[in-house]
Amino acid sequence: MVVSIAQAQLFFLALTRILTMIINIPVLGGQLIPNNVKLGLGIMLAMVLLPWQPLPADTPAMPIFVMGLGIFQEMIIGLLAGFAAILTFGAVQIAANFMGLNTGFAAGEILNPTFGNRGAAYDNLFIMVCTLYFLVIDGHHIFLRGLALTFEAIPLHSKLPELSIQPLMHMTSTLIIAGVQLSLPIIGAVVLTDLTLGLLARVAPQVQVFFLGIPLKLLISILGLSVVFNFLLPSIRELFQALAMRGLELLGSG
Numbered sequence: 001m002v003v004s005i006a007q008a009q010l011f012f013l014a015l016t017r018i019l020t021m022i023i024n025i026p027v028l029g030g031q032l033i034p035n036n037v038k039l040g041l042g043i044m045l046a047m048v049l050l051p052w053q054p055l056p057a058d059t060p061a062m063p064i065f066v067m068g069l070g071i072f073q074e075m076i077i078g079l080l081a082g083f084a085a086i087l088t089f090g091a092v093q094i095a096a097n098f099m100g101l102n103t104g105f106a107a108g109e110i111l112n113p114t115f116g117n118r119g120a121a122y123d124n125l126f127i128m129v130c131t132l133y134f135l136v137i138d139g140h141h142i143f144l145r146g147l148a149l150t151f152e153a154i155p156l157h158s159k160l161p162e163l164s165i166q167p168l169m170h171m172t173s174t175l176i177i178a179g180v181q182l183s184l185p186i187i188g189a190v191v192l193t194d195l196t197l198g199l200l201a202r203v204a205p206q207v208q209v210f211f212l213g214i215p216l217k218l219l220i221s222i223l224g225l226s227v228v229f230n231f232l233l234p235s236i237r238e239l240f241q242a243l244a245m246r247g248l249e250l251l252g253s254g
Helices: 006-022 035-049 064-100 121-136 139-153 166-201 209-241 243-252
Strands: 108-113 117-120
Touching: 006 035, 006 064, 006 139, 035 139, 064 121, 064 139, 064 166, 064 209, 064 243, 117 121, 121 139, 121 209, 139 209, 139 243, 166 209, 166 243, 209 243
Parallel strands: none
Antiparallel strands: 108 117
């Protein structure tokens, strides 16, 4: 079979969109994933997702300027759709950061290799568990389904729909609120612990509340997370399951 230049150009456009979206998913395109693995995954997905209808060998190729505009457009589509994944995992990070606030774990920070940033051990524990839960509920399949839907909503080498800043602002505020809501049980437990220690300091001034408070808040935060995490799972699941629709919403097709 003879592959025309036009067919190769369409394949490259699809690969550009796919790779631009993949890099926004930590479990598929994180910093720990080698670049050759990302490229191989992108090529494999492009071969599977691209509707393979071979063009005639004499099909005229796109001019260089048109091809450049097409690559730029595919990068915009991939970045917008992938930004929904960034916001989704960002909500989990916000929840983790608020949970670790004033718990005593912030005294020592370690590197989180999945996201490439630094955080307390408590934050990283919650993020890693949520990332594993993302894989357990087949979140990567949800992402790939959303990636395939982008080709149906906006076919290759077609006009980009009119974009608006309103869906992006609404989605960002919604996910920030979701992240704060996920952290409220732990924040409440830590605040109640602080209030209890404050009352104890007034009732029994001889008690060294400062030295008692550090291990106590560490214990309360760990026990609190182990107790409430099971109740947070439905909200986290809903957060991840809507990932594909969020990408389409940012593209004006949701």
